Each structure stands twice: as C-alpha cells, then as structure tokens.
Amino acid sequence: MCGKKIDGRKIADKKEKILKKKIDKLEKPPNLHTIFAGEDEGSKVYLGVKNRGCKRVGIETETHQYDEDVEKEVLIDKIHDLNRDDEVDGILVQMPLPGDIDGKKLIQEIDPIKDVEGLHPKNLGKLMIGEEEMIPCTPKGILTMFDYEDIQLKGKEICIVSHSTIVGKPMSITLLNRDATVHVVHEFTDDMEQYTNKAEVLISAAGVP
Structure with missing residues (x-):
C-alpha cells in the first residue's frame, strides 16, 4: 500500500502566520518562561528553536538558567514564584534535568493554567x-x-x-x-x-x- 507523508513544515509555516496576526492584535503579547538547568547540548538546541519560534509569532520569552548542581528546591521555589506572578502567562520545564531531579515532580508544581505543555496531571x-x-x-x-x-x-x-x-x-x-x-x-x-x-x-x- 502506498502511503502519503504529510509535510508538517509547510503546515507550521501557515499556522505561524495565522498566529502572528492574532498576537499582533493583542494589547499585550503573551510570554513564556522556561526553567533550564544543566548543560545538555540537545536541550540547548531545542531551547533555541523554541525561542526563535516564539519570536517569529510575537511571543516574549525568558529563560531562567541554573547550574548543573542546582537543588530541586531552588527550581520548585522559582516555579512557585512564576505561578504567583500575574504577568507570567506560560511556564515550561526544559527536559532532561540534571542529576536525580525528577522532571515529573517539577511539572506537578506548575499551575495547570500556565502549563503550556499540557503535562500536569490535572490537564492529562x-x-x-x-x-x-x-x-x-x-x-x-x-x-x-x-x-x-x-x-x-x-x-x-x-x-x-x-x-x-x-x-x-x-x-x-x-x-x-x-x-x-x-x-x-x-x-x-x-x-x-x-x-x-x-x-x-x-x-x-x-x-x-
């Protein structure tokens, strides 16, 4: 059976244009805050791709970067601060995390309304x-x-x-x-x-x- 491969890039380009028009009409552009810990090269590449994509459509980004030896409690405290900040629209925890920090546990600390990846247990x-x-x-x-x-x-x-x-x-x-x-x-x-x-x-x- 001959199958058809869907060109996701072409569709994404069209969706980006539609999204940018919608964002341009807003009084205030939405923003995304990313928790990034460690030095994983793959994660750095993904972070760059994501931030450039946000920039193309008008979404503001801020990365909160931490060293490889950061304590889990420090990251949780930061997530709680972002949860309480009414100026913060979306929160993302960049995986993988260093050491034995459990990413699933961190995601559970995000306000479900600000969970842009939809991975909080309430959203799932x-x-x-x-x-x-x-x-x-x-x-x-x-x-x-x-x-x-x-x-x-x-x-x-x-x-x-x-x-x-x-x-x-x-x-x-x-x-x-x-x-x-x-x-x-x-x-x-x-x-x-x-x-x-x-x-x-x-x-x-x-x-x-």
Missing part, C-alpha cells in the same frame, strides 16, 4: 475524559496536520510508535476521543510490523528513523 486527567483544554504539544501538532489534510479519524485503524508521556500516551487518548481504533507499539512490542503494516495511519515518534 481532563484529556482522559474528553476535555481537551490543553493538549500536549506534539499530539496537538499532529492533530493540526490531520485537520489541515482533512483526514477523518473516526473508525480509522491508527498505529502509534511510542508510549512516552509526552507523545504516545496523550496521542492515543486524543485519537480515542475521536473514535479511532488505536494500537500503541514500542520497543518491547513483539512483531511490531503486524500493527504498522495494517495501519491506515502511522504515527512514529520513537526518536529514531
């Missing part, structure tokens, strides 16, 4: 019952591509190659909310091809080609 819980107020970023982007290409998901057999908290799990929930038949496979799945080959839609987010 709402997703489970079909209240999609804050869909995690990658699943939201994938749904946007489906909408743009007018791909009907109801009844479709869809395979997701990922069971991560940031992609695979929330992606499966959003698809179930749209009445798709969902198969989730990962590195421990036996005979993965039996699922990927029969899928009408394949979503791969395994981090490898």
Whole structure:
C-alpha cells in the first residue's frame, strides 16, 4: 500500500502566520518562561528553536538558567514564584534535568493554567475524559496536520510508535476521543510490523528513523 507523508513544515509555516496576526492584535503579547538547568547540548538546541519560534509569532520569552548542581528546591521555589506572578502567562520545564531531579515532580508544581505543555496531571486527567483544554504539544501538532489534510479519524485503524508521556500516551487518548481504533507499539512490542503494516495511519515518534 502506498502511503502519503504529510509535510508538517509547510503546515507550521501557515499556522505561524495565522498566529502572528492574532498576537499582533493583542494589547499585550503573551510570554513564556522556561526553567533550564544543566548543560545538555540537545536541550540547548531545542531551547533555541523554541525561542526563535516564539519570536517569529510575537511571543516574549525568558529563560531562567541554573547550574548543573542546582537543588530541586531552588527550581520548585522559582516555579512557585512564576505561578504567583500575574504577568507570567506560560511556564515550561526544559527536559532532561540534571542529576536525580525528577522532571515529573517539577511539572506537578506548575499551575495547570500556565502549563503550556499540557503535562500536569490535572490537564492529562481532563484529556482522559474528553476535555481537551490543553493538549500536549506534539499530539496537538499532529492533530493540526490531520485537520489541515482533512483526514477523518473516526473508525480509522491508527498505529502509534511510542508510549512516552509526552507523545504516545496523550496521542492515543486524543485519537480515542475521536473514535479511532488505536494500537500503541514500542520497543518491547513483539512483531511490531503486524500493527504498522495494517495501519491506515502511522504515527512514529520513537526518536529514531
């Protein structure tokens, strides 16, 4: 069966233009505050991409950077300060964090309203019952591509190659909310091809080609 690969970059460019027009009409531009700890090179690259993307559409960014040996309590205190600040619109904790700091625990400290990644347990819980107020970023982007290409998901057999908290799990929930038949496979799945080959839609987010 010959498949179709969706050009996400082209769709993103169009969405950026629409978003910029909306932001330009606001009295005050929204802002995003990022907690960044350590020296992970991959995280630095991602942070730069994210900040440049925000700049293109008119979102102000501020990075709160900490050394590799920062204590977890220092990061939590900063998150609480940002939660209380009415001038702060969105908060993001850049992963991975150094040492044995548990990123999931830090995300739980973010005010769910300011959780731009949609990974706070309250936001994920709402997703489970079909209240999609804050869909995690990658699943939201994938749904946007489906909408743009007018791909009907109801009844479709869809395979997701990922069971991560940031992609695979929330992606499966959003698809179930749209009445798709969902198969989730990962590195421990036996005979993965039996699922990927029969899928009408394949979503791969395994981090490898």
